[in-house]
Amino acid sequence: MRFEQTFTNFLLDHQEKHNRTYHFLILMDALISAAKHIEHYYLTGALKGNLGLAGNVNVQGEDVMRMDQIAHEITIHYLRASGRVIHAISEESEKIIPINNEGGRYFVYFDPLDGSSNVPHGLPVGFLFGIAKRNLDGPEDGHLRAGKDYIAAGMFVIPTGTFTLALKDAGTWRFHTDETMDFVKPIPMILSEDTKEWELSFNPAHRHTYAKNVQNWIEQNERKYVFRYLGSLAGDFHRILSNGGMFMYPAIVNHPNPEKNRPHGKLRLMYEASVVAFMCREAGGTAVDETGTPTLDLQPKEPHQRTALYVGSKPLVGDIAQVLHG
Numbered sequence: 405m406r407f408e409q410t411f412t413n414f415l416l417d418h419q420e421k422h423n424r425t426y427h428f429l430i431l432m433d434a435l436i437s438a439a440k441h442i443e444h445y446y447l448t449g450a451l452k453g454n455l456g457l458a459g460n461v462n463v464q465g466e467d468v469m470r471m472d473q474i475a476h477e478i479t480i481h482y483l484r485a486s487g488r489v490i491h492a493i494s495e496e497s498e499k500i501i502p503i504n505n506e507g508g509r510y511f512v513y514f515d516p517l518d519g520s521s522n523v524p525h526g527l528p529v530g531f532l533f534g535i536a537k538r539n540l541d542g543p544e545d546g547h548l549r550a551g552k553d554y555i556a557a558g559m560f561v562i563p564t565g566t567f568t569l570a571l572k573d574a575g576t577w578r579f580h581t582d583e584t585m586d587f588v589k590p591i592p593m594i595l596s597e598d599t600k601e602w603e604l605s606f607n608p609a610h611r612h613t614y615a616k617n618v619q620n621w622i623e624q625n626e627r628k629y630v631f632r633y634l635g636s637l638a639g640d641f642h643r644i645l646s647n648g649g650m651f652m653y654p655a656i657v658n659h660p661n662p663e664k665n666r667p668h669g670k671l672r673l674m675y676e677a678s679v680v681a682f683m684c685r686e687a688g689g690t691a692v693d694e695t696g697t698p699t700l701d702l703q704p705k706e707p708h709q710r711t712a713l714y715v716g717s718k719p720l721v722g723d724i725a726q727v728l729h730g
């Protein structure tokens with residue numbers, strides 16, 4: 405019989421090697437419980453009628469799928485039960501969610517079901533999260549943290565049974581579920597330097613709405629790489645981590661209907677862009693916004709702030725960053 409290292413053993417080793425407490429293990433256990441629970445609802449959702457529209461709109465003005473609400477509620481339940489979270493920010497809640505202001509140690513920023521256009525089809529969606537730690541040396545003002553101040557970030561691609569976690573200054577690892585539904589077998593993720601494997605990922609339906617310099621860059625470079633787009637950030641980024649290349653969601657500035665322009669991009673900084681940028685950095689890559697500024701340096705001013713995103717292999721992101729700066 406062959407036993408793979410479990411996620412818990414992996415994290416225990418990591419915490420002990422770095423002389424850390426076990427609080428973070430308890431938090432991660434809560435997030436994994438939430439993800440497994442969400443996955444279960446997602447897998448059985450069509451039968452239970454959970455994949456339909458809930459009939460209201462969320463804070464971004466989009467339709468809320470019933471699954472989005474279920475995923476949000478499951479996650480908040482487990483975060484609360486962990487006792488380790490000061491407050492959380494969720495895509496599904498306009499306001500910051502206070503949890504344990506006195507005893508909590510971490511801030512959790514999450515999108516419990518990202519890629520909602522895939523939901524009615526039962527295709528892959530993401531559960532993305534970033535974690536920051538309270539100031540242990542003095543008073544905590546609870547300010548919104550930039551990605552460079554996260555201590556960890558990760559994503560579950562649901563319902564594929566994969567989990568990717570990045571730990572600050574330590575690396576990025578991918579886990580798969582075994583026959584007992586445990587996440588096992590940490591695989592270090594390092595972006596491939598083999599340009600033959602690199603992929604480009606963006607929504608081609610939007611390409612003529614991008615800034616002219618971005619459109620020109622695409623025209624000059626797209627034939628060099630394989631093109632893939634799923635429409636779920638977690639799924640698309642999962643591939644980039646495995647194969648290298650670049651995922652981008654540029655600013656929309658040339659839409660024929662100017663009201664549909666999105667000069668600040670579409671993706672949310674705190675629980676989408678910073679999360680994948682953090683995982684990418686720990687895997688040897690990088691990420692920038694529409695001005696070429698590193699995503700991890702962007703200081704959020706409000707919880708649901710949007711940003712354009714270019715994330716992936718350093719040479720590719722660096723190349724487009726030069727165009728964006730220019």
Ligand code: FDP
Nearest residue numbers: 518519520521607635636637638671
């Ligand atoms: P969705 O709106 O379907 O929830 O920000 C959310 C997100 O999905 C990302 O997961 C995905 O990468 C992107 O938006 C897809 O947007 P487009 O439909 O415009 O391609």
